Amino acid sequence: MIDVDSIDVSYDGTKKILEQLSFSVERGAFIGIIGPNGSGKTTLLKTISRILSPMGGVVRIEGKELAAITSRELARTIGVVPQETAINFDFSVMDVVLMGRHPYIDRLSSESKEDINIARRAMAMTGTEQFRDRSVNEISGGERQRVIIARALAQEPKVLLLDEPTSHLDINHQIEILNIFRNLEGNVTIIGVFHDLNLAAHYCDTLILLDEGMIQAIGSPSEVLTREHLKRIFNINALIRTSPLTRKPYIIPIIEEEATLRGTLRIHLICGGGTGSDLMYELRQKGYALSTGVLGINDSDYETAKELGIPCIREPPFGAIGPGSLQELEAVLRGVEAIIVTDMPVGKGNLDNIRILERFRDTPIFLFGRGEAEEIKPIRDFTGGEAERLLAILREHGAKPVASRRDLLSKLQDLERHARPSGPA
Amino acid sequence: MITRRHWMVLALLTGLLFLSMLTTVNIGSTNVPFDTILKDPTASLIVFELRLPRVIAATLVGFGLAVAGTAMQGLFKNPMADPYIIGTSSGGALAAVFALVFLGGRGQTLLAFIGATLATFLVYTIARQRGRAPVETLLLSGIAVSLLLSAVLTLIMWTAGRSVHQIFAWLWGGFPLASWGDVGIASLILIGCGIIFVYARDLNVLALGEEEATHLGVNVERFKQVLLFVSSFITAVAVSISGIIGFIGLITPHVMRLIVGPDHRILIPASMLAGGMILLWSDTLVRTFTSEMPVGVLTAFLGAPFFVYLLRTRMKT
Structure with missing residues (x-):
């Protein structure tokens, strides 16, 4: 034509x-x-x-x-x-x-x-x-x-x-x-x-x-x-996603802001089902050294991690977490100064992500949920109570629930100050 | 779309114009009873050799000024534009005054035409870049050339000394000496009006913008050249007969646009008829009630306040 x-x-x-x-x-x-x-x-x-x-x-x-x-x-x-x-x-x-x-x-x-x-x-x-x-x-x-x-x-x-x-x-x-x-x-x-x-x-x-x-x-x-x-x-x-309605690409620009403070903590994020994407973006923006996983490779949090260049331990979709990944996770967790668990759905397949945290009682753990401070529901349990029980134990040992990103950021700053008393107040 | 109302307005205007011509022939400082026109040789002379050519010449010049104004406003997409603004009439007037002062008035019409056309094309050439003459630069170069030509005109008048009054009266315009010869020259205006009317629909399309008009199949550059040439031809003929008569070309299309809308297929004939009528009555007034005050003075007195009024109402919206 x-x-x-x-x-x-x-x-x-x-x-x-x-x-x-x-x-x-x-x-x-x-x-x-x-x-x-x-x-x-x-x-x-x-x-x-x-x-x-x-x-x-x-x-x-x-x-x-x-x-x-x-x-x-x-x-x-x-x-x-x-x-x-x-x-x-x-x-x-x-x-x-x-x-x-x-x-x-x-x-x-x-x-x-x-x-x-x-x-x-x-x-x-x-x-x-x-x-x-x-x-x-x-x-x-x-x-x-x-x-x-x-x-x-x-x-x-x-x-x-x-x-x-x-x-x-x-x-x-x-x-x-x-x-x-x-x-x-x-x-x-x-x-x-x-x-x-x-x-x-x-x-x-x-x-x-x-x-x-x-x-x-x-x-x-x-x-x-x-x-x-x-x-x-x-x-x-x-980020380039496929529109679920048309299968055509959909672009989400990553707006880079000038960081107001440079975080120095190494943090591991346990998430899934899209509950960690916003935190990855924000924490990365603030300069924290992030890692995440274990995530299934069809999880949208995995895609975000990949696109933002955040190291991620991964597994094929719909399978349980294998022993190799678990070992890898343990090694990563040993090197971090804070762990964040999002309000993710937990089922049999990813329960090990929570179970392993019992071994890291000395690392500060934040249970991130969205809601009123008193009634934070950090995870959605699909294991028939097992995940809730593991979480309750973690809380016994000092895991702190946080209700918002602002709350989380201020707690991370406290932690940073605490870790380096001579740093800027 | 052309509606029945449009045709009725045109019919009404045509009727009014004929009525006006019949009436004005019978108006004048000398009272000529209708029944003596054919019997009394003096009455016959007054009506057929003085009034009738004057009435027809004024009507034709009114036609031309109004149509040239309509075309310019459409061409520049600016309802405040007319041939005077792009320097056409200054060019014509300068050349005519040159003839008056240095050649004793010989070849005035021809020189006015040459001057008007040259001025228009000078403006067009200055405004032209890479084969195009955008409207904004065309208007600005028109103003620049007009100012220059006015300065030269003033210089000639200043050096001329004795004939200043004559030049002045001529410049301000009028038909005191209109003859059948002038009517013959003025009838050229009809040809110009006809050519512009043929392009009426292109003028409509041009209101969307020059590129849009190109996309609708109008050869915009050639169209602009033809329209500029024909408008300056009409203006030159008008200037050489009656000097500079302002505001007819500006006001008439304005008023008619309010009555018949912007469609040039109706606007051009409607403005033409109305312009003829306005100038005819203006000239009748000055020849009856004053001792030949230049008609340009009257049209300026009537037109300028009206123009200001239009300007103010447009600024409000």
Whole structure:
């Protein structure tokens, strides 16, 4: 459908914004272009829509060179939805949508019945019929953007180019609008520039990652949105999860804050079922030397540990903790200055994580639960009372329940001060 | 969409214009009874050789100023713009004054046209970068060129000495000497208006922005060139007949936009008819009640407060 063949694009003739860029797009595909600011995303879109012409290389649409297509024919082939449209005069919504028929109407003719019907259909698809007679400058930004989309649809284009079409809108309108594009019937090919990587991953079949005017990666969302690419191109660390609803990648950026104090304790975290992820993030942020385990490798806490680079003792899923792992755990526990047990679910499979703690009565143990201080439920027991009993023994021997992360952090600081009396008060 | 209401407004305006022309022919400092026009040679002379060409010339110039104003406002997507702002009329006026002072008035019309067109294209060339003339730079270079041309005009008037009064009266505009020859020249305005009307739908699309218009199949750069050329042609013809008459081109499209909406297919003919009518009545007033006060003074007195009013109400919203 669209062939971009080694194009060079420049605004001033010397500095190349796009360099030797090539890719092709199948009919009916939904392509997302992502990349940092200044990577050439919008420039690429403007080259395909012929606002800019390349210095070298060609763009072909259905095998025909872009430069050889007449303005009107191009307008019947490509529709463009910009970020925002300022309309200077008070045209009605219907008038603006009908402007999409401009390339079909002869110079001195008026809109035909058919043109009006097509405009009506476009308004129905975008849910804009109810304000057809109102001025485009009276309706909200989200509504106006839908009108602009209706105008583009009235062009009956084979290709739709979207330049961050939702970046100025609230999240509910963003989804509303992207759903319109996804539900388009027929073989409309869509190429869109996206700022929001998660929306791009959700809606696009193929992503093109641009940086410095070149394609850094192209492929399915899970092929393109990798930790390595995000680190290298966007300079962010991120957790990449698979959305349980769509099986598409979902990015959670790891926001690195300037640590206010540098913890020096070595801490082991016993967790599971996702109960330790937030602590791992926070304790790592505070500078503590963390380790964790034993965890099954399908546990989301294991994934977090892996992505945050925290050493973790691991076991295959659904099995009990083997003797090798247990030995490893014992060795690790011997070297730490504090142990934290989260409010994790405990069953037969991971009971040994708790049982082993009996041998470490001299190491401070914190039982982390979320709730009111008096009634903290540190673990969820699925062993028929065995885990609760082991925990009660630990409490006998001085394991301290903590009710919040703040509480935990202050207790860890106390511990640190206690361990080093000469340190800063 | 064009509605029945639009057609009714156009029909009403056309009717009013014809009525106005019939009425104004019979108004003047000399009272000419209707039944004597064909019998009395003096009455016939007054009506057919003095008033009628003057009425038609004023109407045509009003047409042109209003249509050129409408086109410029659409082109610049700025309802405060008109041909005067981009230097067209300054160029025309300077060239015409040059003819008046140095050539004894010979070739005034032709020179005005050349001056107006040159000024427009000078502005366009200054504003142009890599084949494009963005509206903002076009407006700014228009102001710069206008200021320069006004300075040159003042310099000529200052050196001219004796004919200053003549230049001054001419600059402020009017139709005291309008003849059938002027009507012939003024009818060129109709051609210009026709060409602009052909581009009415493109002007509508341009309201979405230049890139959007390109995406809808408008060859924006060529369209801008054609519109600038035709508008400066219309303005030059108007300036060479009646000097500078302000505010018709600015106010008329404004008022008509409030009445018929922004669709240029209706706005252009509606502004044209209304502009013709406004200038016709203004000229009738000055020739009847004053001893040929320049009509530009009257339109400025009426137009400037109205412009300020528009400016204030726009700032509130």
